[in-house]
Amino acid sequence: MIADVPRSRSHSVRLRWPSEHTYTPAWWVPGAHLQTLWGKLARRPPVVSTRSERWPTPDHDEIEIRRLDRGIHTPVTPRLVILHGLEGTIRSHYLRGTLRQAEMRGWPADVLIFRGCNGEVNRVRRMYHSGETGDLELVVRRLIENEPTRPLVLVGFSLGGNVLLKWLGERVDVMPSQVVAAAAVSVPFDLERGARHIESGLSRLYTWHFLRTLKAKARRKLDRFPGLFDVAALDRSRTLYDFDDAVTAPIHGFRDAHDYYTQSSSLQYLRRVPVPTLLLSSFDDPFLPPDVLERVASEASDNQHLVCEFHDRGGHVGFVAGKSPVSARYFAEERVLSFLAAQVVARSAAA
Numbered sequence: 001m002i003a004d005v006p007r008s009r010s011h012s013v014r015l016r017w018p019s020e021h022t023y024t025p026a027w028w029v030p031g032a033h034l035q036t037l038w039g040k041l042a043r044r045p046p047v048v049s050t051r052s053e054r055w056p057t058p059d060h061d062e063i064e065i066r067r068l069d070r071g072i073h074t075p076v077t078p079r080l081v082i083l084h085g086l087e088g089t090i091r092s093h094y095l096r097g098t099l100r101q102a103e104m105r106g107w108p109a110d111v112l113i114f115r116g117c118n119g120e121v122n123r124v125r126r127m128y129h130s131g132e133t134g135d136l137e138l139v140v141r142r143l144i145e146n147e148p149t150r151p152l153v154l155v156g157f158s159l160g161g162n163v164l165l166k167w168l169g170e171r172v173d174v175m176p177s178q179v180v181a182a183a184a185v186s187v188p189f190d191l192e193r194g195a196r197h198i199e200s201g202l203s204r205l206y207t208w209h210f211l212r213t214l215k216a217k218a219r220r221k222l223d224r225f226p227g228l229f230d231v232a233a234l235d236r237s238r239t240l241y242d243f244d245d246a247v248t249a250p251i252h253g254f255r256d257a258h259d260y261y262t263q264s265s266s267l268q269y270l271r272r273v274p275v276p277t278l279l280l281s282s283f284d285d286p287f288l289p290p291d292v293l294e295r296v297a298s299e300a301s302d303n304q305h306l307v308c309e310f311h312d313r314g315g316h317v318g319f320v321a322g323k324s325p326v327s328a329r330y331f332a333e334e335r336v337l338s339f340l341a342a343q344v345v346a347r348s349a350a351a
Helices: 032-041 093-105 134-146 159-170 191-197 201-224 231-236 240-251 257-264 266-272 290-300 331-350
Strands: 051-056 062-068 079-083 109-113 152-157 179-185 277-282 306-311
Touching: 032 093, 032 201, 051 134, 062 093, 062 134, 079 093, 079 134, 079 159, 093 109, 093 152, 093 331, 109 134, 134 152, 134 159, 152 159, 152 331, 159 179, 159 266, 179 331, 191 240, 191 257, 201 231, 201 240, 231 240, 240 257, 266 290, 277 290, 277 331, 290 306
Parallel strands: 079 109, 079 152, 152 179, 179 277, 277 306
Antiparallel strands: 051 062, 062 109
16 A cells, blocks of 8 residues: 655745645655656657757857647747757657647747757857857747737746746846746756756766766867867866856856856846746755755745745656656646646736
């Protein structure tokens, strides 16, 4: 006989949502690390067909957009924009799960693949990073130009959530009216605290995983642009902080990793977010010290647009639920789409 599994409490700055939004962790995926790794190692993500488009950028590069077109094409049906996490690809399980949720609702959707995350070395010196919002701005503006009457909703996961929140804060005075709502899942709100936190204990496994692909990409970039950064510093990198100090910062005009993290962390932009936005995280996220979420809640309390849903458990972009592996459900993807849908309905009713 299996004991009842306690529900994970939702710590909310404003209790706007009924109890059915409380997350019940899957008993068969115990612990933060298993919640974090389940999607990559054990989940069988849904197959969702997308097509690829390449859009030129002002700096003579290009970005790849993966498009889900099988939505209901009416002016009141929203289009969903999705941003992936560090070293994510179109194969990332949470992207495919979110695309399926959009497909089930009849929403068209677009995934912005960050530069260098499509298996190719991009053309110019710069890469992608946690504070780069120019490509998101380009995508939003182009989508609005193509469909000026369609509502737009956005979701970002992990690094993509940081990019999204920073962009929202930057655009507070010039936010297009078509942007209705947003959601950000497992965001590393304080980049330096997160980078330091992931260096300890079992979290070092994630550091090793990310550095393996990041360093390989950096070397390919150096082949194309000799002298772009100090290769010896890259070789010495053993942590994400080291990598950002050796590569990310000098490539993108920051003094060092500390300067990069300081300027790019989304925490400082939360009070300026101008549209209804769900912040969904867990206190056991192995990528972030739990006290950072307390700071986030404090910042969010001064912004009526922010809804914090912070759960005791869920890991990093995990939130696995369901009675057994054969009936697994992924709470974050479902919750994000239900939140965004509610905001679209609310906007339409108020119009």
